[in-house]
Amino acid sequence: MPYADPEKKREYMKRYNPKYYESTKEPRKTVSKNTGKKRVLREEKTAFITETLGSVCATCGDEEASIKVAENYSPLPKAIADHSWIHINLMLMNGVFSLICSDCRKYGAPSDNH
Numbered sequence: 555m556p557y558a559d560p561e562k563k564r565e566y567m568k569r570y571n572p573k574y575y576e577s578t579k580e581p582r583k584t585v586s587k588n589t590g591k592k593r594v595l596r597e598e599k600t601a602f603i604t605e606t607l608g609s610v611c612a613t614c615g616d617e618e619a620s621i622k623v624a625e626n627y628s629p630l631p632k633a634i635a636d637h638s639w640i641h642i643n644l645m646l647m648n649g650v651f652s653l654i655c656s657d658c659r660k661y662g663a664p665s666d667n668h
């Protein structure tokens with residue numbers, strides 16, 4: 555609201571400011587909303603990779619398998635689930651990921667030892 559007279563404007567703002575600050579007292583929580591969305595997206599990407607790879611350890615069939623990045627691509631510049639869908643699809647098509655259980659990760663797959 556334009557006021558030519560600064561004194562009038564000051565008076566107007568004196569009445570307006572308390573109303574404004576009262577109505578915006580509650581924080582908008584934009585940060586937690588965004589991290590929530592990001593968490594869901596990461597979970598979706600991880601689930602997609604796991605399902606595409608068959609959901610079990612590629613070596614022994616254990617269902618408690620996690621995603622492993624092929625050695626010549628490891629470490630990736632950022633977390634697996636932080637990559638774009640396009641990059642995730644490309645990496646899946648090119649065999650960058652595999653599923654491995656904690657035992658095979660720890661002791662090596664039978665094929666590594668023969």
Ligand SMILES: [Zn+2]
Pocket residue numbers: 611612613614615616654655656657658659
């Ligand atoms: Zn295994």
